[in-house]
Structure formats: C-alpha cells, structure tokens
Amino acid sequence: MSEQEKRVIADSEGNVSNLLGKAISRRKFLKGGIFSAAGVAGMTLFGALGAYAATEGKVPLLVKSKGVILAEPSRCVGCRRCELACTEFKEGKSHPFIARIKIYRNLNFGPKGVQYGYWRKEGKYGNSRIIQETCKQCAHPVPCAMSCPNGAIEADPVTGAREINSSKCVGCGICTRACPWEMTAVDPETKKATKCNLCDGNPMCVDACPSGALKYISWRDLTKEVAVRQASIAAVNDSCNQCHATK
Amino acid sequence: MATYGGWAGKVLRVDLGTGKITAENTIEKYKDFLGGGTGIGYKVMWDEVPAGTKAWDPENRIIFSCGPLAGTGAPANGRTAITSLWPLHKKELVGTGHMGGHFAAELKFAGWDAIIVQGKAARPVWISIEDEKVEIKDASHLWGNGIYRTTAEICAELGSSAQVAAIGQAGENLVRMSNIMTGNSHSAGGLGSVMGSKNLKAIGVKGSKSVKIAADKNEWKKLNDYILSLAGANNQWVVPKTPQPWAEYSDKGSRWTASKGVYWGAADPPVETGTCDPHDKHSIAYRTHKGIFDFGDIGEKYTVRMDGCHSCPIRCHIVLNVPSAERYGVSGYATNTCIGWWGRGILKTKRNTIEDLEAAVVGKHMTDDLGLWCNYGLIGRTLHYLYEKGVFKSVLSETEYNSIPWDKYLKNDPEFIIDFCRRVAFKKGEFGIAMGEGIDRLIERWKLDPEEISKDHYLVYFSNGFPKHHASENGGQVGMLINTQYNRDSQCHSHSNFLSSGLPLEINKKLGAEIFGSPDAIDANGNYTPMNPYKAKFAKWALIRKELHDSLPLCNWMFPWIASPLKERGYKGDTSIEAQLYSAVTGDKKTEAELDLIGERIFNLHRALTIRGMGTKEMRKEHDYFPEWAFHDENGKKPFEPGTNVMDRDDMEKALDLFYAELGWDKDTGAPTKETLEKLGLKEVAAELGAKGLLP
Ligand code: SF4
Ligand code: SF4
Ligand code: SF4
Numbered sequence: 015m016s017e018q019e020k021r022v023i024a025d026s027e028g029n030v031s032n033l034l035g036k037a038i039s040r041r042k043f044l045k046g047g048i049f050s051a052a053g054v055a056g057m058t059l060f061g062a063l064g065a066y067a068a069t070e071g072k073v074p075l076l077v078k079s080k081g082v083i084l085a086e087p088s089r090c091v092g093c094r095r096c097e098l099a100c101t102e103f104k105e106g107k108s109h110p111f112i113a114r115i116k117i118y119r120n121l122n123f124g125p126k127g128v129q130y131g132y133w134r135k136e137g138k139y140g141n142s143r144i145i146q147e148t149c150k151q152c153a154h155p156v157p158c159a160m161s162c163p164n165g166a167i168e169a170d171p172v173t174g175a176r177e178i179n180s181s182k183c184v185g186c187g188i189c190t191r192a193c194p195w196e197m198t199a200v201d202p203e204t205k206k207a208t209k210c211n212l213c214d215g216n217p218m219c220v221d222a223c224p225s226g227a228l229k230y231i232s233w234r235d236l237t238k239e240v241a242v243r244q245a246s247i248a249a250v251n252d253s254c255n256q257c258h259a260t261k
Numbered sequence: 262m263a264t265y266g267g268w269a270g271k272v273l274r275v276d277l278g279t280g281k282i283t284a285e286n287t288i289e290k291y292k293d294f295l296g297g298g299t300g301i302g303y304k305v306m307w308d309e310v311p312a313g314t315k316a317w318d319p320e321n322r323i324i325f326s327c328g329p330l331a332g333t334g335a336p337a338n339g340r341t342a343i344t345s346l347w348p349l350h351k352k353e354l355v356g357t358g359h360m361g362g363h364f365a366a367e368l369k370f371a372g373w374d375a376i377i378v379q380g381k382a383a384r385p386v387w388i389s390i391e392d393e394k395v396e397i398k399d400a401s402h403l404w405g406n407g408i409y410r411t412t413a414e415i416c417a418e419l420g421s422s423a424q425v426a427a428i429g430q431a432g433e434n435l436v437r438m439s440n441i442m443t444g445n446s447h448s449a450g451g452l453g454s455v456m457g458s459k460n461l462k463a464i465g466v467k468g469s470k471s472v473k474i475a476a477d478k479n480e481w482k483k484l485n486d487y488i489l490s491l492a493g494a495n496n497q498w499v500v501p502k503t504p505q506p507w508a509e510y511s512d513k514g515s516r517w518t519a520s521k522g523v524y525w526g527a528a529d530p531p532v533e534t535g536t537c538d539p540h541d542k543h544s545i546a547y548r549t550h551k552g553i554f555d556f557g558d559i560g561e562k563y564t565v566r567m568d569g570c571h572s573c574p575i576r577c578h579i580v581l582n583v584p585s586a587e588r589y590g591v592s593g594y595a596t597n598t599c600i601g602w603w604g605r606g607i608l609k610t611k612r613n614t615i616e617d618l619e620a621a622v623v624g625k626h627m628t629d630d631l632g633l634w635c636n637y638g639l640i641g642r643t644l645h646y647l648y649e650k651g652v653f654k655s656v657l658s659e660t661e662y663n664s665i666p667w668d669k670y671l672k673n674d675p676e677f678i679i680d681f682c683r684r685v686a687f688k689k690g691e692f693g694i695a696m697g698e699g700i701d702r703l704i705e706r707w708k709l710d711p712e713e714i715s716k717d718h719y720l721v722y723f724s725n726g727f728p729k730h731h732a733s734e735n736g737g738q739v740g741m742l743i744n745t746q747y748n749r750d751s752q753c754h755s756h757s758n759f760l761s762s763g764l765p766l767e768i769n770k771k772l773g774a775e776i777f778g779s780p781d782a783i784d785a786n787g788n789y790t791p792m793n794p795y796k797a798k799f800a801k802w803a804l805i806r807k808e809l810h811d812s813l814p815l816c817n818w819m820f821p822w823i824a825s826p827l828k829e830r831g832y833k834g835d836t837s838i839e840a841q842l843y844s845a846v847t848g849d850k851k852t853e854a855e856l857d858l859i860g861e862r863i864f865n866l867h868r869a870l871t872i873r874g875m876g877t878k879e880m881r882k883e884h885d886y887f888p889e890w891a892f893h894d895e896n897g898k899k900p901f902e903p904g905t906n907v908m909d910r911d912d913m914e915k916a917l918d919l920f921y922a923e924l925g926w927d928k929d930t931g932a933p934t935k936e937t938l939e940k941l942g943l944k945e946v947a948a949e950l951g952a953k954g955l956l957p
Binding site: 102109 | 333417481528545
C-alpha cells in the first residue's frame, strides 16, 4: 500500500468515527427526511446496507454505499473514455453532460473555471492536471437525496449507492443544486435526473479507463481528497460542512 | 426519413457578410459523402466555390466538420477536418487541415455535424455556439491577442467547458504559414489566414446534447473492447521498443516505449509506465511514452503525463514541465507532440539535451499562441538552408540583416525563437513577410533556383509547395505516389502505420498479401523492389482510407489496423473496424467494401476539385510530379540496392501508370474518366468537368 493510500484510509477512518457521533446528535434534523431511524449499535464502518427502512423513533442509521470510486489525477490523461462509457453503456448514448463522472468541465481550466493567471492553475491551459470528479457516495447526510422533494433518490439494493428512481423523479433539478460537488444532472432529453449508482458494483468508468486512474474501492470518506467545485453551493448546504471538508 | 445514430443531423451555415445563420439537413445533403469531415468539406467546395476563387476571397468557404463517430466512445475520433482553399498553394487549390482535441465532440454535443462559414465580417467577430443558440459576436476585444488569451476570454464568457478553435496574430495578419488551434496543443495547419481574411477570430462551442449510438449497449461495449484488444501504441506500433516479458519481438524505432522502470518522471508522484501487456486495457495509455520518443531519454524526467484527443486511449501528446524554460518568460508546462514541437527546429539544438527541451517549450508557446504553422517542419529547414547559403545577407537590407539576432541563432538561444516568431507573425520586414509566405512564394520572391531546391536532401521539398511526408522512406513507390496527390503535404499514415508496425518483414508481407493480393506489395524499408500492381493497390487503399478516416472521423495517425500486437492472432489486425464502428453507431449497416467506395468517392471529388481549380486535366504533367532528390542517393547508391530509398525514374513512371489504372484514371493525363466518376456516384461532377473540357 502506498503512503498516499495509507493516508487516505487514516483520514477516512477519523472522519467516519467523527461522523457517527454527529449523526446521532443530529437526529432531529434528520427526522422527516428520507431516513428512518434504527439502532446504531453493531454497525460496522464498512458494513453493508443495514436495515435502512427501520422503525420510527430510534436513532438514525448510516445508510451507505458499499463502494466508492477513487480517482487519481496524476494518472488521468484526459481522454474522457470514462465519461463516455458512463452514458454509452447505461443510456446507449454519448452524453458527458449527464455523465456521473465529470472530466469535460475540468479539462481546460480546472474545477474553478477560467481564472486570471490560468497558466498557473489546473487544466490543460495551466499545469495540465485534470481532476476527475466523481460522486462521493455521501454516507450521511446525503445532500442530493435529502433535498429531493419527491423522495426519488433511493438506496440501490445491490451497492447501497443512492440512485434515481426515475418513476418518481420530476426533473425539477433541486438535487443538482444540493450536491456540493454538482454530481447530479438533469438529462435535457429525458427530463430525469442522473446520479452515480456504481453500475451494480462494476462501474463502467473504471472499466473504461486506459490508464488505471480510477479504482473501485470500499467506501471511505473521500471528501478531503477531492476539490470542491463551487464553494458557494457547498456553503448553501451548511450541514455538509459539519462532517465534510469543503474548503 | 430514416433516423440514424451518430449524426447530429444538422449542418450550421454562418454567413459573416450578411449575418445570416441557417441550418441544413446533414443526411439529405451529405450522406453520400459520409456526412462528415472532408466528405462534407469537398462537397461544399465543389457546389459553392467556383474555380478561380482565391483563399482570402469572401466567397471562399471554410468548413469545420467532424462526422458520425465524433463525440462517441469509438477509439480515436477526436479529429475535426477543416476544408478550404489552401493559401500556401501557389494556385490556392483545395486543401484540408485537421485538428484533434475535443472540438469535434463538443460540436456534436451542441447538435451540429459541421459549420460552413462564408463571407467576410465587417469587423472582427467570433462565432458563439451554445446548442442551437448561435450568435456572431464582436471580437474587437480579442483581435490582436494570442490564442491562449482568446480561448480563456471565450471560455470565461461561454463557460469553462467550452471548446474553442481560434487563430492568433499570424492568422489575423494574413500570414500564409498560420494555423487554427484548439485545446492548447491541437492545430490545423495552413488555414489560419482564411479565418483572418473573414475577420473571424474564433469559434466557441458548448453543448449539452447527446450523440446516439444505434447499436445495443452490450454490443457497443463488446465492439469497443474488441477494438481496444487490437490497439498498438502511437502510429499502431505493435511491438515494444525494448524486449518485454510478453513480447516476441521488439524494434528500436518503436513508439511503444513503455517498460518497467520507465516513468512519467515529472508527475506528482512519478508514475511508472510498466511493461504494458497488450491484454491489459488499463495500461494502454502508458504504452506510448512520447516524452522519450520525441526528446530522447532525458524526456522521461520532464514528462508529467500523456495527453491527446477525445476518446482516444493511445495518447500521443506529451505534457512537459521544464521549469528552466520559464526564464524566457513562458510557462514551463507545455503540451504537444511530434512536429508540433517544431519551434525547436528554428534552432539546431541537439536531441537529448536540456537545451532542446527548453527550445521545444519556448517554441511551443510562441507558435501555438501566435498561431504559426511550419509546413510540416519545412520553415525551420528553410531558415537553416538559406542562412548557410548566405541568402539572407544578399536579399535583406543591411539594416534589417543586422537587426536579426544571428548571434543568438548561432548559440541556440531560445530568444531567437521568440524574435523569429514575432517577425513572421507580425510580418516585420522583408524577412518576416517572406518567411511567412511559404516556400513556393519564397522561391519566386527571392529568385531562388527551384531546381536546386528540388534536389536538396535536407529540405526534402516534394512538390506544390510542401515537403515530403512519409514518402519513399515508407514503402518506396507507395509513399511516393501518395505524396503526389494533395495540394499540401499528404498527411497520409495509412501506409506508414502498417509498414512501421515493428513486426518482422515476413509477417508484414503475409498480412499485406491478404489485403493487396500478394506479399510483393510490401518491401523492407530501404530495400525496394521494382514497381508492381500490388503496390498500386496499396497506395490507392491507403489514400481511400485516409479520406474515410478524415470523414468518419477516426485518427489516421492510428488507423487502419492491418496488424495488431496479438501473437495469438498471428499479429493480424482488423481492417473492417471502420465499417463496424460506422454501422454500430449510425445503424446504417455498411460493409468494408461499401465504406471504401464512399472513401473513393470522396478522394475522387478531391481530385476533381484540383483539376477544376487548375483548369487543366494534365495532372500527370502539372501536378503529380516528383522531386529531384528522390532520384539521387547522397552516397551514390543505385535504385533497388539495399540500404537506399533512392527511386528510379522509369520505375516511378510505371508506378503512375499502374496507380492511375487502379483508380480508373486516364493514363496520359492522370484525370478520372467519365466512367469512373459516374461509377462512383459523381455524375454531376463528371458533367461539369466534361462541359469545361476537363475530362480525359
Ligand atoms: S450529494 Fe453529490 S456526491 Fe453526495 S451522494 Fe449525492 S450526488 Fe453523490
Ligand atoms: S431532479 Fe428528480 S431526483 Fe433531482 S430533486 Fe428533482 S425530482 Fe428529485
Ligand atoms: S478514462 Fe481515466 S484517464 Fe481517461 S479521462 Fe477518465 S479518468 Fe482520466
């Protein structure tokens, strides 16, 4: 295991235990959201789904994804094959705008977009680093899911990743504003939201990457590893800041 | 009307003179020409730009087109073909420049297959495309700026995910040796001044739509995985440079430079390429360590990563970080590939030195920001040639000659690159103007001896104002024939990709025989046999595939794949990949032969445009001629002796005979016959040529 990987795990464990404590104290906040409450005792850090539809009136449960996609910018060659694979093998069309991994918007000028002094910043017009953006599979709170007025973002029974139930989604786009990382999108052609569901545990983006820059790993908190795309949007969702590093 | 996958379905037309913006149907109008790339480009030129039009006339068109595969995950489809009249050709005949990057894909995501630009704007403008919202916008704040800043400003306005094709000061100032750039390192050479002549600074495009794939999702994935399994390294080298545990063969010339212990040395942390077994699709991007290939072993330390075009797993561009280059006022980060590093050729730095890397970085930033083109490296060679012959001293005034920092030139100081590029881009003095005009006009202007230029082995001038590009050194007569066909350097790699696979000759002969009918189609490089009909077939096939690739698009620096790295397949590639991809994406099922026929149609339309533009059918005499150097070996070797690329005059005449016969062109004139054109579905073209007395 590389030093970097060790650090990721150390960080994530710290964060997760932190998060557990806070989750319980924010019970009230969660009530009325899509999560019911269940016993927290016996929960394992990297455990499976747990009983997410448990009974009312108990402490909240972390419903979290089994896995998450880890992206290494230093290996990314900017080919966008991941982005293309995402929608081609899911929707049968090539459509980066709704892809659940984002390369296109960071390609030329990095996550912060065009800035003065771009030649010293990220992206192809700067230091040429390309930052792949992926869904963090937020353990809790899950801003996209919590924000959906229709309860259309539900846990996938296989991977635990929240996914869009398109029969409930009305395409209002609230979730796209709620995700601090802008990882959901509303497909302009179908008017339904899209969100990473980890492809039943065999993510197509990971499969497509010609440089092994993407890995599918057990869930861990990656929020400190990945650049926040737009600080202002993250700030709106104040609750995220309690658990996640958003700066 | 049937609906298809792949195509956006609409072609955008922008008339900068009237400000009119319209759309037309791709399928109805252009499907016979694949509805993409040079297919649309030549068709528009034929229908709309009469003979005698000059490159900078408002009536000239400039067509940016991609094709049905652009924007999909089909491997290596990042190409945009830009067709127009070629300012560098003395008669300004038709020509195409091609750029990689992500522009073609973005154009499709915005819902367009191509953009036709015509007319001339009254003031500097740029074209803004955001899905169907297309506007002609004022560019007075951009005019006079380099390509970098232009791109940044447009992305600030349109959104940072926009893709931009822009010209620099060179294009604005109508320097013929100017280009159009996109995505920092991708350029379409030769056509910058056409945009400049239209007062068009840039096209910015941003899309939110999709490109549909007609095939079933699983089939599409299977096809992609199959194609990736046959991929080699850059230019389809299928054997590694050094022996690898998985490899039966290796070849010192190979671009498959990855190996254990070879790193992207400037990555943070450094990334090892590894041995890159061809069965591992997650290491394809490491196979080509182009930093080593382009710069020698020293390149390893300065390579941050590989880069390249949309959806291409191969990655042939290099991201360098050379901090010491920053003392010349540029960023140490620089991305480009191959001849894209031509700025270093303005000096004579030695390979595998830090000076060479610094020159490359400074040169890249100067040329790619000012938007200068090199005519496939000829500009640098011309500079050195003329300096050595003392020509500058005799043609320039003493004041001007002395104002040029020749001391820096002789010391290989990158500041000379900066000075040189500015002179050319801003047309400063006789030197700056003349060097930007291109070799043919330079010969006239300075009364150079064309005979001597044609003989020179260093310049390797070919004909029609361009240098050789994979000529006799790639397939002997095959490469020579290919080089006669265009009005710019031929840019054809269909033959060189195969001939430089790195496989032993016997295997290449066997693979070649399956396609061209005999192993005699293939010679060892530098050990040629006399011309035969199979080589003519090879040359024809290579050209047709080039036009196909430029129209689908697929990258002709990678495809076609006669060979693959797979021992278990006898190293056989698959030449029907193009047809498989086209069929899967569009749903319009076509066989390899059917697609080749379309390629042949497109290629013949190019020929017809050249004939109409020249106003003569005498192609054999006036267009398809060979340079003198090809018939002289510097060491006095004779044709067909081992160890030389020298050609034989009579044999090359025979080569033309056989080549014309293969194409159904008239032997005496080299012009397509009426029957050939009609057979290819070019009846109207034949009629027009006939009416003008241009049919054989
Ligand atoms: S909020 Fe964003 S990052 Fe978190 S789970 Fe939802 S889509 Fe993924
Ligand atoms: S777009 Fe769909 S998933 Fe997103 S918030 Fe609206 S209804 Fe919910
Ligand atoms: S497929 Fe891999 S290398 Fe290509 S853009 Fe995605 S993460 Fe980067």
